[in-house]
Amino acid sequence: MSMTDMPLLFVHGWGFGPEIWAPIRRAASQRECLTLDFGYFSASPHMALPERPFMAVGHSLGALWLLSEMPEQCRGMVLLNGFARFAASEDFPQGVPARLLTRMMRRLESAPDATVRDFRHQAGTDMPAPGAPQPERLHEGLQMLLRLDARPLARSTDCPIYCVAGTGDAIAPPALTQASFPPGTTIDWQTGGHLLPLTHPDACLNVIDRMMERITP
Structure with missing residues (x-):
């Protein structure tokens, strides 16, 4: 299977939708x-x-x-502004305090538009959301950020993983990112914030191409 035969599957983050991939998809229009x-x-x-x-x-x-x-069918992962755990715990003090996530959950119930708008601003954009917020699904997303811990899987998987992270990321700071992954994980540090798919599409695509070259003959 060649680079052009294997599809790219994009998965967005909290407070955003598939529109965040537009710059990368335009640059990868042949894929x-x-x-x-x-x-x-x-x-x-x-x-x-x-x-x-x-x-x-x-x-x-x-x-x-x-x-x-x-x-099962994933042959490689490129993680942009990603992490294997987000919320702090006894063995992960670099994470975001759980109280901040629970506070967002409570606010989401009464002010979903403001909650999303403030998060997107903190992430680095004042672009309006692509539609009306769906509070129940957004709440489920915050629950995932609070509870999911993929550190054991990140340590044990045979699936190749590359990371691209921002040195000025206000949502997932460098200390959180680095501590969540096992030693030796490839992290390509960019001078940027939490929205590298929007601000650094060429750098992201470069890593995507490198990963694709690694996993395809």
Whole structure:
């Protein structure tokens, strides 16, 4: 299977939708690109995985979800602003305090638009959300950020993993990112924030190409 035969599967993060992949997809217009959708701003989620080999590209929570799922047909992962755990715990003090996530959950119930808008601003963009927020699905996403721990799978998997991270990421700071992955994980550090798919599409695509060269003959 060649680089152009294997599809790219994109999984977005919390507070965003498939639109975050537009710059990378434009630059990779010759590739087959598939997108999953948690349904944070759409009528319904779309999370069906392909039944044939693919390469996965995940952003933020999308990266954590991919690591937690370890899809059978996935041949390699590129994780952008990703992490194998997000919430702090006794053995992960670098994580985000759980109280911040539970506070967002409570606020989401009464002010979903403001909650999403403030998060997107903190992440580095004031672009409006692509649709009306779906509070129930957004709440489920915060629960994943609070509870998912893919560190054991990241240590034991045979699936190749490359990471691209921002040195100025306000959502997933460098200390959190580095501590969540096992030693030796390839991390390509970029001078940027939490939205590398939007701000650094060429650097992201470069890593995607390198991974594709690694996993295809």
